[in-house]
Amino acid sequence: MKELYQFRNLINELVKRDIKKKYRRSVLGYLWSMLNPLLMMLITAMVFSHLFRFDIPNYPLYLLTGQIIFTFYSEATNFAMGSILENGGLIKKVYVPKYLFPLSRVISSGVNVCFTLPAMVTIMLFTGAEFHFKLLFCVIPLLLLMLFSLGIGLLLAAFAVYFRDIFHLYGVLLTVLNYATPIFYPTKIIPLEYQGIVLYNPLTYFLQAFRDIVYGNVFPSGEQLFVCTCLAFGSLLVGGYAFSKKQNNFVLYV
Template sequence: MYEVYRYRGLLVNLALKELRLQYKHSFLGFIWSMLNPMLMLVVYVVAFKFILRSDIKDFTLFLLIGELPWNFFQSGVLSSTNSLVNNGSLISKVYFPREVIPISLIISNFLNFIFTLIILLFAILAYHRSLTINVLYFPLILLAQLIFMTSLSLLLSILTVRFRDVYHLMQVALMAWFYVSPVVYPLSHVPLKLRIILYFNPMADYIEAYRRVLFYGQPPEWNLLGLCIAGSVILLIASMGLFQKWSRDLVEYL
């Protein structure tokens, strides 16, 4: 990671370049980063509040707090999975730490996520919810999620170079992952036997931590969050090791 830090200027430039490309020739530009989750929120509210009739108080805010970190996770991981393959020409011409490419995609999506937090802040105020002292845990939860996403981005991007099916598999896997994460439902609605399985889903724990801090005004469950952080750090170390090993002959597979 020290070498990545040395190339931090390139890292930032690639992240900003991705943001510009994402909204190039778009009339609304960066507004789409906030408009997209709002449009999806309308769909979820209609489906789960008015059709399936959820009885959760302030359901729209409840759903928004789960949707935003999930969208951040899904877009960041999926875009970084194919990042090395998409930048094959750049990799073959110029030397730089290859980790910079997938990490830059995570940073780009992180900047988008920061914009969407503006919507969340206004929603909390609109529902007359008071942020408690526990909101100070928010940066820690976000940092833990970033570590987890960076781990997956390094692992999946280098695997995709060797096995191109990984990208297509992840598209299906993320769809299934969404339904086994408490984005549109609380963990309390899940039967106890299945709830134990969900505790092994890091995104379920992260989303639940966000809700405890921002929706309920409570501290996160430290035993679950601690396990997630420890697991994410271990996964990061393993992903970095595999990435460095396989990136030596990266050009051959591109």
């Protein structure tokens, strides 16, 4: 914590650089953070509402809550994975705690999520969803997901330095996770023999906790929050340990 405080200005600059880089030479700039989830939600909602006809009330909001969670995780871990390689020149020149690079990428993804929340409010207004005080607690699953993503990001960043194939393999894994997470379909349609795929998917628990608050107007159960907390800190411990073991040799491979 002392080191984080000492390098707080560097973290701030790295986060601002990542956000500016994402929207560089873009006419609409930061508005794309709100427009992207809205446009994806509209396209997906039209396809699944009319072709598959899932019997889900307020399907646009149901869909958007899933897309916010998955997009956050996907973006945060993808950005963190390449953070060491992209900052190899700086790592070779000066001493900087190397974990700051994946950390700044995850934080910048968290900032982007904050930009998407107005899109969620817009859909809630448009569909007549109920606004309630429980909405304030939706930050809890988001913060836990941020810790989980940081742990995965540290793990990926460490191994990506040595094995560049992990970029391609992780892209395939994200595609699998996209279909194994109940983003656009209800879990009740999954055949019994395949329900384990969803239950053993960690993103399912973060998504369900977030969806319970925003879409279901209920607090997540204590058991659900406990699982999310264990996944978050377990991921952080494993990722942090692997990163600390590998970081001394990064300079030889970047």
